[in-house]
Amino acid sequence: MTPTSYILGIAAAIVTLIVVVELLRRRRLRERHAVWWLLAATLALIVGIFPDVLVWATAVAGVVLPTNLVFFVSIAILVLVCIQHSAELTDLEAETRVLAERAALLELRVTELERSRSQPAVGETAEG
Template sequence: MNVASYIFGIVAALLALSVVIEMLRRRRLRERHAVWWIVAGLLALLLGIFPQALVWAADVVGVEIPTNLAFFLSLLVLFLVCIQQSAELTDLEGKTRILAEECALQEERLNRLEKAYSRRPSGADENS
């Protein structure tokens, strides 16, 4: 690899980290959602600074081409993000169902109160 490739990798990793940190700072991304993105960005930064670490890790794991290991690790991070998002979606669906049920019960209660109030004689309001 030439120097431009190394610099590009480092700049891309720093850019990704800065975007995640800025989104955290502006509260557009919550901490628990940013964890895997920060891990991926730091891993990319480390591999950009020390590219031989990927070659070493590929040798240790037994992967013939180091970029295949990088793709596998990237897919692993994306898989973990998908699992986290799916778990949170399931939780939110349950909470939404409970809120819809509570809203329907409140609406029914309000309708009953309105019907009971409309049946009262007009003079009963003044004595209450």
């Protein structure tokens, strides 16, 4: 790889770290969502600064090309993010269903109360 590609990789990792930390600081991103992005950016920064680590990891993993290992790890991190979001989506759907059921029951109760108040009670006249 050329020095330009290493510099570009380091810059991208630093920018990613800065963006994730800034989103965390502004409370636009929750900590549990930021973990995977911080992990990916940190790994990219380590590999950008010490490219021999990638060559070593490729040999340890038994992968032929370092690029294949990078793609595999990247895809694995994205799959973990998707699984995490799917689990949270399932929880949110269950909460939404419960809230919709409660709102419907409350609306029914309000309608019944309004209907019972508009009808005169036994022994009363319509005049009051």
